[in-house]
Amino acid sequence: MTDKRLLRVLRGEAVWPPPVWLMRQAGRYLPEFRALRSQADFITRCMTPDIAVEITLQPIRRFAMDGAILFSDILILPWAMGQGLKFVEGVGPVLEPIRTREDLDRLQPERVAEVTAPIMQTLRRLRQALDAPGDETVLGRGSAGATTLIGFAGSPFTVACYMVEGGSSREFLEPRQMAYADPALFDRLIDMLTQATATMLCAQIDAGAEAVMLFDSWAGLLPPGQFRRYVIEPSRQIVREIRSRHPSVPIIGFPRLGGLLVGEYAAATGINALALDTSADMMAAAALVPDGVALQGNLDPLCLVTGGDGMGHQIDVIRDAMRGRPHVFNLGHGVLPQTPPEHVAALVERVRRT
Structure with a gap:
């Protein structure tokens, strides 16, 4: 639906006030x-x-x-390929680490379509709910027919970080060392993830996603x-594959903490929108990216936790x-668990002021 405000911006149109959603x-x-x-x-x-439909729609209703x-989750892909995965409270994801060729040989990317079939069902149901006219009991006033359904995946480097490390880390020393010590093995993992990610995102689009986002949190x-x-080239290949099958579907890229390289990333990959982390200067980034590429971001999530006049000021600054340029209002990273819901409501109201 071309009248959806988010889709208009992702296709290069400047819309005022900007559309808003939050990671x-x-x-x-x-x-x-x-x-x-x-x-x-x-x-x-x-x-x-x-459950997944209900959770996705909760913030839409509110x-x-x-x-x-x-x-x-971005780690559903390696789990679907057969890598052991569990989420431990207070620890985060724990995976059976990929350290050798034998470990990599045990992965089965051909399983992904079958294993992720329930996710595609979720997307089909979400698209039906989001486009249903006038059903305020499902979505709440003003949402039906106006909200864009976004699919997503982790970018190959970030997913590989978790797969090789065996969990979360601040430095991800194991995958970074593998890239230096055994680049052939690391390249093979990145290639496998690149192909599987492109295929999965295309399947999400087939199931109803109107835009997709690539999260490269550790770029x-x-x-x-x-x-x-490991960031630009795999993303370029993924975008090329999606474009070959779904040329009109917008793609958002998020090379977190990419610094001065975000302009090169946007130009080389061919994404429609560049999501910026909290550390990025939006005006400087605007000067780096090709004309027509939308920017997404980039309020500090901690500012949202704090709320008040300070948050309102920062929203206005961004x-x-x-x-006057295509912009999607969002955070520079994800909503923090301690965020008061009323601060999110205040953010949305402030962003939508004319």
Whole structure:
């Protein structure tokens, strides 16, 4: 639907006031989400359409966001390929680490379509709900027919970080060392993930996603040469594959902490929109990216936690700086669990002021 404000911006149109959605907008800061957590573990929540649909729609009902991002996780892909994965409270994801050729040989990317079939069912149901006219009991006033459904995946480098490390880390020393010590093995993993990610995102689009986003949360760990090799090049290949099958579907790229390389990333990959982290200067980034590339971001999530006049001022600074160019208002990273829901409501109201 070309009248959806988020889609208009992602296709290069300057819209005022800008559309707004938030990374991790469905999550632990919402009491209705916490009420569902006791029903199933995290992977089951992702893989059960009834639950995943409900969680995805919760912030749409509350805040009438312009974007609804699928409730899932970037590590569903390696799990679907056969890598052991569990989420431990207070620890995060724990995976059976990929360190050798034998470990890599055990992965089965051909399983992904079958294993992720419930996620595609979730997307089909979400698209039906989001486009249903006038059903305020499902979505809340003003949301039906106006909210864009966003699919997503982790970019190959970031997913590889977790797969090789065996969990979360601040430095991800194991994958970074593998890239130096055994580049052939690391390249093979990146290639496998590149192909599987492109295929999965195309399947998400087939199931109803109107835009897709690539999350490269750990791109900023790499020096420029490796950034080009492991962040830009795989993303370029993924975008090319999606374009060959779905030429009109917008793609958002998020090379977090990419610094001065974000302009090269935007130009080389061919993305429609560049999501910027909190550290990025929006005006400087605007000068780096090709004409017509939308920018997304980039309020500090901690500012959202704090709220008040300070948050309102920062919202205005970002909004006013981007006026006249395609811009999606968002955070520079995900919503923090301690965020008061009323601050999110205040943010949406402030962004939408004319």
